[in-house]
Amino acid sequence: MVTVVQQAVQLPPGVTVLERGWLSSNNILLSGEGPSVLVDSGYCSHSAQTLQLVEAALGGRPLDLLLNTHLHSDHCGGNAALQAHYPALQTHIPPGQAQAVADWDGHALSFDATGQRCPRFRVDACLQPGSQVRLGALDWQVHAAPGHDNESVMLFEPHHRLLLSADALWQNGFGVVFPELVGEPGFEAVGQTLDLIEALQPAIVVPGHGAPFVDVADALARARKRLQGFVADPLRHRQHAAKVLLKFKLLEWQSVDQAVLLAWGQATPYVGRLLAQIFPQLELAQALQALAQELVRAGAASWQGEQLHNA
Numbered sequence: 001m002v003t004v005v006q007q008a009v010q011l012p013p014g015v016t017v018l019e020r021g022w023l024s025s026n027n028i029l030l031s032g033e034g035p036s037v038l039v040d041s042g043y044c045s046h047s048a049q050t051l052q053l054v055e056a057a058l059g060g061r062p063l064d065l066l067l068n069t070h071l072h073s074d075h076c077g078g079n080a081a082l083q084a085h086y087p088a089l090q091t092h093i094p095p096g097q098a099q100a101v102a103d104w105d106g107h108a109l110s111f112d113a114t115g116q117r118c119p120r121f122r123v124d125a126c127l128q129p130g131s132q133v134r135l136g137a138l139d140w141q142v143h144a145a146p147g148h149d150n151e152s153v154m155l156f157e158p159h160h161r162l163l164l165s166a167d168a169l170w171q172n173g174f175g176v177v178f179p180e181l182v183g184e185p186g187f188e189a190v191g192q193t194l195d196l197i198e199a200l201q202p203a204i205v206v207p208g209h210g211a212p213f214v215d216v217a218d219a220l221a222r223a224r225k226r227l228q229g230f231v232a233d234p235l236r237h238r239q240h241a242a243k244v245l246l247k248f249k250l251l252e253w254q255s256v257d258q259a260v261l262l263a264w265g266q267a268t269p270y271v272g273r274l275l276a277q278i279f280p281q282l283e284l285a286q287a288l289q290a291l292a293q294e295l296v297r298a299g300a301a302s303w304q305g306e307q308l309h310n311a
Contacts, residue, residue, distance in 0.1 A: 009204055009212040012160045014137040017206055018053050020046070023251040025075040025208045028164055029057050032137025035064030039155065039164055040208065041078030044117050045252055050078040051085055062086055065135075067127055068093045069145075069166035070152035071101070072175075073111055074248070075208065079121035095126035096151030110149075110178065114245060115268030117252075129153055143200075147190030148175035154193075156200050163202035168193045170207045171219050173226050176241045180234065181270055187231050194223055235278070242274040242291055247300055255309045261288055 011017065018027040024042030027050065031037070036058055042050045054063055063086045068076045071093060083089050093101065100108035101123045111118045127133070129144035138157045145154040145168040155164040167175030168190075179186035197205075198220055205219065206212045213219060230237040249264060250256065256264075265271050265288045275287035282290060292308050295301035302311050 009214060011204065011206075011212065012138065012157070012162060015162065015206075016057055017212055018057070019211055020209075021251070022209055023074060023248065024050070024077075025072075025166075026206065026210075027053065028206055029054065030136030030138070031058070031061075034134060034136065036061060037065040037067060037135045038063055038082070039067045040069055040075040040166070041066060041082055043074045043252070044077035044081070044119055047078045047081035051081060054082070063089055065089070066091045067135075067155075069154065069164065069208065070094060070149040071097050071109060072149060072167070073114070073116040073118045075166070076121065077116075077118045080119035083121055090124045091122060092125045092127045093123050094151045094153045095128060098123050098126050113269045115249060115264050115271060127153055143196060145193045145196070147177055147179075147186055147193045150179055150184075150186070150189065154197075156202065158200075161201060161203035163197065163200060163205045165197065165202075165205050166208040169197055169205060169219060169223055170210050171205075171213045171215070172210075172222055174223050175208070176244050177230070177237065178241075180230075180237060181241055181274065187227060190227055191224070194220055194227070238274050239278055239294075242271065242278060243294060243298075243300075245271055245274075246288075246291055247295060250295070250301060250308065250310045253310070255304075255307045257307050258285075258289075261292070261308060 014030060014032045016029040020026055020042055024046045025040045027042060028039040038054060066082055066089055079091060104120050106112040127142055129142050131142045133140050141156045143154045143156060145152045148167045152166055154166055154168055177186040177190055202216055204212055204214055205216055262285050265284055275284060279287040279290055296303060300311055302309050
């Protein structure tokens with residue numbers, strides 16, 4: 001699914017939101033008299049579609065600058081394809097993982113741990129929190145947004161009070177708190193980032209997934225309630241994270257047989273760690289079956305013979 005957001009929420013001139021399905025993050029195109037800018041590039045399996053969308057939106061003009069709010073595969077998986085198509089393209093990322101990208105360190109980056117794919121790309125500069133940058137026709141503040149990813153940033157345009165929140169705030173929640181999955185604190189940072197968003201008083205939020213929205217106070221209330229539930233019951237968060245990882249991979253596969261599903265589980269550290277905590281009495285193959293069955297019960301998947309299908 002792709003929706004070009006123009007009328008549902010009144011965006012400032014020069015801001016175009018390409019609302020993508022959940023496998024790819026939204027792409028935000030910022031244009032004006034200066035260089036053209038794209039914020040986030042989607043997942044690698046959607047790269048051809050991303051290129052087509054960007055080319056159509058630019059009307060034949062080149063893409064000059066690519067920004068990543070953070071380096072999860074659904075936000076930077078299209079980087080390599082865009083760099084190949086636009087040789088002069090500059091790519092800026094938050095500073096925390098710049099060296100890991102330069103070295104292409106699979107251990108430091110999240111792609112191996114989550115069992116997701118991302119073609120290698122280059123980085124030209126860092127998007128520094130606390131700075132102000134001219135993007136398209138507008139001046140944007142760069143804000144650190146730890147929690148979901150401790151290196152993530154958000155972009156805020158104060159004149160129109162427009163926030164590009166990435167996965168720090170959605171209309172109905174926020175992204176999985178990945179630091180918590182490896183035993184590092186993350187819930188407090190999520191709360192601090194939600195407080196920052198409230199202090200910025202955005203009138204419009206463009207999230208990393210889902211449509212732009214204006215009911216920001218209600219979204220913050222829902223996010224804080226969700227966070228309180230995870231803090232009170234961390235196992236609930238781990239269960240949620242495991243289902244998100246499997247659902248994301250199923251969105252890529254569309255269907256998978258049990259042997260491939262097991263091989264993915266064996267090769268994916270986050271999945272093995274989470275399933276050992278959620279289903280400590282089960283072997284990995286049984287735990288994967290139990291997790292898949294939870295998606296089936298939720299209507300997010302179905303079994304057809306020996307294959308699990310996306311729903």
